[in-house]
Amino acid sequence: MxxxxxxxxxxxxxxxxxxxxxxxxxxxxxxxxxxxxxxxxxxxxxxxxxxxxxxxxxxxxxxxxxxxxxxxxxxxxxxxxxxxxxxxxxxxxxxxxxxxxxxxxxxxxxxxxxxxxxxxxxxxxxxxxxxxxxxxxxxxxxxxxxxxxxxxxxxxxxxxxxxxxxxxxxxxxxxxxxxxxxxxxxxxxxxxxxxxxxxxxxxxxxxxxxxxxxxxxxxxxxxxxxxxxxxxxxxxxxxxxxxxxxxxxxxxxxxxxxxxxxxxxxxxxxxxxxxxxxxxxxxxxxxxxxxxxxxxxxxxxxxxxxxxxxxxxxxxxAPVAVESWSKGITVNDATPITIEKFSNSVEFTVSESAAVAAVVDTVCNTVIDLKTELNRLDTLVGDGDTGSTFSSGALTVLQALKNKKLPLAETEKLFEVVGEHLAMSMGGSSGILLSIFFTAAGTHYAKHQNLAEALLSGLEQMKFFGGAKVGDRTMIDALEPALIALRDENLAAAIVAAKAGADSTAKMLEAKAGRSSYLNSESLEGVKDPGAVAIESVFAAFK
CATH class of the missing domain: 3.40.50.10440 (Dihydroxyacetone kinase; domain 1)
Structure with missing residues (x-):
């Protein structure tokens, strides 16, 4: 051949x-x-x-x-x-x-x-x-x-x-x-x-x-x-x-x-x-x-x-008018410009807030406790590591909380620090996506001081960079309706919306993002998306 x-x-x-x-x-x-x-x-x-x-x-x-x-x-x-x-x-x-x-x-x-x-x-x-x-x-x-x-x-x-x-x-x-x-x-x-x-x-x-x-x-x-x-x-x-x-x-x-x-x-x-x-x-x-x-x-x-x-x-x-000649040059100076390295680390001052600490503790422990179940679900529709990946990120944030190394009294800084921890500890695309979510939410909160709107802003950036949307069989199917309900109604409504969104993924026979996108409809039918289950469970923890 x-x-x-x-x-x-x-x-x-x-x-x-x-x-x-x-x-x-x-x-x-x-x-x-x-x-x-x-x-x-x-x-x-x-x-x-x-x-x-x-x-x-x-x-x-x-x-x-x-x-x-x-x-x-x-x-x-x-x-x-x-x-x-x-x-x-x-x-x-x-x-x-x-x-x-x-x-x-x-x-x-x-x-x-x-x-x-x-x-x-x-x-x-x-x-x-x-x-x-x-x-x-x-x-x-x-x-x-x-x-x-x-x-x-x-x-x-x-x-x-x-x-x-x-x-x-x-x-x-x-x-x-x-x-x-x-x-x-x-x-x-x-x-x-x-x-x-x-x-x-x-x-x-x-x-x-x-x-x-x-x-x-x-x-x-x-x-x-x-x-x-x-x-x-x-x-x-x-x-x-x-x-x-x-x-x-x-x-x-x-x-x-x-x-x-x-x-x-x-x-x-x-x-x-x-x-x-x-x-x-x-x-x-x-x-x-x-x-x-x-x-x-x-x-x-x-x-x-x-x-x-x-x-x-x-x-x-001498100049020519031909297709493939390359004009001769004297070799350029390749000396680079030396600058100080920009640090990607978030600068913050540790601060305390009992109420915020309780929220962080609840979220982290809920995700850690879900490790086995999320891995089981992901074995059916992915590569079997969603629980381990999410748990890794949650453990890192929880350890920072126990070591009193979080800016709990500054919401925008807390979001940025959490985003940094998730990017470094979770690995893969999910860690980066959640880091984008929290980082963008922190930026929005610093300007507008509105928690629900900040979280929705973070979601929009996560959707933009990640390419997924509602209906693609991802965590967004639970997260987006929950955050909209939180903004327009209250936490109780958000809990209901998160569950409904997670349940809807079990009926989706085609995944348009993530590992599940490589599977046929028979493999997906009746199985909830693991990321959506994680979102459902986190909201349910605040009943």
């Missing part, structure tokens, strides 16, 4: 190209309509007065190369099938369409198919009288002393430099010279913890857990070494050491490339590690983190260093 989204394998590349054209932010792209096997993305605003810059290769490396078509970079991108070079015919048609008297530079990654197909197309174009040059990018340094270093993400640095000088009306010879200078000064190396998936094919992941493959190719070719990956910073440092051999203490720009399957969270972490590594210490500009040259969905990243000359630096920093 495929691990990738696509319609048909044969139309995947064309579909992706159309998606890019539909959505590109500069609205400056189109494609040549020749036949279904030739896929060429070109600038809509091209007039052949400048040197044309063409790159391309197999699909699967998006946004390369079509994502870099636009003013200041590529004139056209020739797209092959996934990991397959475009045909000679496709390259030749692209050359013929965009090339004027100023000539054309082909920028090709160092893979046999690309070199041969682009090379033959170049010779055919020359035979037709066109002025053509080609630069073969070979920035991969993972294989020491390789006779054929591969072209990987550093290719986009070459695109940028060549595109800049072409846009400045430089001659083909000058554009080629600067592209070669960029190629000679760029070094890249990649690492991954999984390989990539090919559309429609089953791919075995050869990289073991807690291992990474260093120097693997952008088509999934095996790398030079399997390394441990206990910490990302260690892997970054290994790569940094290899790249720094080529910088020779000179100024350089660094490109951080997502190989396709690495999440934004991970790329941000890697950015930190790169900036704080030995490589980051002498870095002048950072490009990325971003996907520049990918390997479909390979979970990995690559680093590319371009040693800078004044001319290369000017070219790199």
């Amino acid at each position: 495929s691990k990738l989204f696509f319609n048909e394998r044969k139309t995947l590349v064309s579909d992706a190209i159309d998606g890019l054209i539909y959505s590109n932010q500069h609205n400056n792209l189109t494609r040549l309509n020749i036949d279904e096997h030739i896929r060429v993305v070109v600038r809509k605003d091209w007039d052949k007065n400048k040197v044309a810059i063409i790159s391309g290769g197999g699909a699967g490396h998006e946004p390369a190369h079509a994502g870099f078509v636009g003013q200041g970079m590529l004139t056209a991108a020739v797209c092959g099938d996934v990991f397959a070079s475009p045909s000679v015919e496709a390259v030749l048609n692209a050359i013929l369409y965009v090339t004027g008297e100023a000539g054309c530079l082909l920028i090709v990654k160092n893979y046999t198919g690309d070199r041969l197909n682009f090379g033959l197309a170049a010779e055919k174009a020359k035979k037709l009288g066109l002025n053509i040059e080609m630069v073969i990018v070979n920035d991969d340094i993972s294989i020491v002393d390789s006779k054929k270093p591969r072209g990987i993400a550093g290719t986009v640095f070459v695109h940028k430099v060549a595109g800049y000088y072409a846009d400045q009306d430089a001659s083909l010879a000058r554009v080629t010279e600067m592209a070669n200078l960029a190629n000679d000064n760029v070094s890249s190396i990649g690492v991954a913890i999984t390989s990539c998936h090919i559309p429609g094919e089953h791919t075995e992941d050869r990289i073991a857990a807690k291992k990474a493959e260093l120097g693997l190719g952008i088509h999934g070719e095996p790398g030079i070494a399997i390394i441990d990956i206990e910490h990302c910073r260690g892997v970054v440092e290994i790569m940094a050491e290899k790249l720094l051999v080529n910088t020779q203490q000179k100024k350089y720009a660094l490109l951080l490339n997502n190989l396709g399957g690495t999440s934004p969270l991970e790329m941000s972490l890697l950015t930190k590690d790169v900036v704080e590594s030995s490589l980051g210490q002498n870095m002048n500009y950072l490009f990325g983190p971003q996907a520049f040259v990918t390997a479909i969905d390979m979970k990995g990243f690559s680093l590319s260093c371009l040693v800078l000359t004044e001319e290369l630096e000017t070219a790199l920093m």
